[in-house]
Amino acid sequence: MFSQLLVNALIAASIYLVVAAGISLAYSVTRFFHFAHAAVIACGAYSVFVLHVWVGLPLSISALIAAPLGGAVGLALELLIYRPLRRKAAGPLVLLLASIGAYVVLQNVMSLAFGDASRSIRPTSVQEGLPFLGARITCVQLISIAVALALLIILLTAFVRTRWGKMARAVMSDPELASVSGINVDGVILWVSFVASMLAATGGILQSLDVDMTPTMGMTALLAGVVAAVVGGIGRLPGVVLGAIFLALAQHLSTWIISTQWQDAIAFAILLAFLIFRPEGFMGKKVRETTV
Amino acid sequence: MEYLLHILILIGIYVILASSLNLIAGYAGLLSIAHAAFFGVGAYVAVLMGLHWETPFLVNLAAAVVFCGILGGVVGAPGLRIRDDYFVIATFAFQVIAFSVLNNWVSLTGGPMGLPGIPQPVIFGWTVSSHWEFLVLTGGCCAAVLWICHKIVTSPFGRMLKAIREDEVFAQAAGKNVAACKVLVFAIGAAMAAVAGVMYAHYISFIDPTSFTVMESIFIISIVIIGGAGSMWGPVLGAVVLVALPEVLRFVGLPSAVAANVRQILYGGALVAMMMWRPQGLLGEYAFRKGEAQQ
Secondary structure, three states: OHHHHHHHHHHHHHHHHHHHHHHHHHHHHHOOOOOOHHHHHHHHHHHHHHHHHHHOOOHHHHHHHHHHHHHHHHHHHHHHHHHHHHHOOOOHHHHHHHHHHHHHHHHHHHHHHHOOOOEOOOOOOOOOOEEEOOEEEOHHHHHHHHHHHHHHHHHHHHHHHOHHHHHHHHHHHOHHHHHHOOOOHHHHHHHHHHHHHHHHHHHHHHHHHHHOEOOOHHHHHHHHHHHHHHHHOOOOHHHHHHHHHHHHHHHHHHHHOOOHHHHHHHHHHHHHHHHHHOOOOOOOOOOOOOOO | OHHHHHHHHHHHHHHHHHHHHHHHHHHOOOOOOOHHHHHHHHHHHHHHHHHHOOOOHHHHHHHHHHHHHHHHHHHHHHHHOOOHHHHHHHHHHHHHHHHHHHHHOHHHHOHHHOEOOOOOOEEOOEEOOOHHHHHHHHHHHHHHHHHHHHHHHOOHHHHHHHHHHHOHHHHHHOOOOHHHHHHHHHHHHHHHHHHHHHHHHHHHOOEOHHHHOHHHHHHHHHHHHHHOOOOOOHHHHHHHHHHHHHHHHHHHOOOHHHHHHHHHHHHHHHHHHHHHHOOOOOOOOOOOOOOOOOO
16 A cells, blocks of 8 residues: 555656646746646647557557657747837736746637546556556556656756756846856747746646546646646756655645545645745755845 | 626635735735635634534624734734835745635635635624625625725725835835835735625635635736726726626636636736836826936
8 A cells, every 4th residue: 555655646746747847948038927837738648649649650650759749839939928018028927927828828729629527548458557556557658757858868868968958057047147157048938938838838748647537637737736846946947846846745744634526625735835934845956035 | 697697706806805905016016915814714713613603693793894804914013124026925825824724724714625614704693695695795895895995095004004005114214104104004914805705605605725826816916906006996996897797708608717817818818908108007197116316
């Protein structure tokens, strides 16, 4: 029983990790909460649904096409909404409100197109899980853990080793200074949005493989991602790993004491506690106070 | 005729919600997406008292207002330590927790089944039963809330709220008790939302948690922003526009399932458009541009 809970927590953590990495990346570059991420998460899942069930492509190829499609939605939002707003010197609250509006529109478009009932891309035959340390784990779940780990390693190396990673880190620490040093800040924001949205879409795909999809699925996933990102420390990828594991463990181990429907409440209680007492998270730097 | 009265009653309820949120978000600059939580908690407190203890309507109303006022103060308190977009996320967290409690504490709230059979309110022997009577009651409450809002925003306290919104550090430096102001305005706004919740519950005579979701909170903040944050009549105009206009969709002949989505697409789109071209809303004066004057 205990090992099964641990395995379930590990699977949840891998999905949170992918979503939270995207949120953390986007926030530390653009400096506002990209609420429409929730819609991008669902877009990823529904793209796979369309490609796999309607068009009839194999699941793996659909997923490989769907992730960049999700990234493209993020790009479109950046180009159509956020960049023009930033040109008008809009603050983080204006951008946040605009992205809430964008979420409402996208989510309802998906509701219109696919209905509010849940849709499935899971294979119809039920697979028996493989035995793993006294627990059972399905093939799909193993794949989602592997994908999450692979993405994390790619992201970390890209951040530390490549020129693009260096530019992104420069924009994160000080956009003005980066811009003065000849870095194209708009360009960096553009491709970070693409990568972050691709991560969000991947998170949505992984989640839909585990528990199906609804147009509002992104909201819960986004919330978990925000909690993991804040707990770990916004902008710190290693922190995000800790945050995702911490959140997943807290949610799954608590099912020993209280029933599962309280998981959302637990996630948010953790978030509130962190926001109030340690807003910089496990590994983040101190949040800067208002400068006058 | 009944249909028209129904729309007017709904507008009244949303004017209360939007005007009270306007105090918090428009005047004090504390952008909150937890207003549907207070709306819901107020409704549940009054209804549960009425159903279990059979206390009179006015006692229930008062209890709901006091309860939400205190709850609002507690929720507003984190705003002293965290600000701007982190505060939005914190209120969001509270909204999700509140929904989760209403939905999962089945023995008290009935969970997803909701609470049916809410009795008609009786006020000093006057039983409010017809649409007309409900309109009078809601209209009365609405007028009272607007009057209180007017009194608040024209008082020194109201000016202090605006000062906090424009420059918190400066307000503090001028010797104002910023912390007390923030908690107090949040408590007042939440208490007013409870009034709207009690009206709504007794008018519909059935409540379930789905009326008090995150989307509802987003709808209320959209009313405030599209109407115009930080102005007295902005939220009133916003409520009329956002509640009444989608009814037009009914006459176009859209099926109700599609109409619900189209309605949300319209106000989501309106929110984006407002941010792009008129961030202060139709009638407002505050455009959520905190801290930019300094840069």
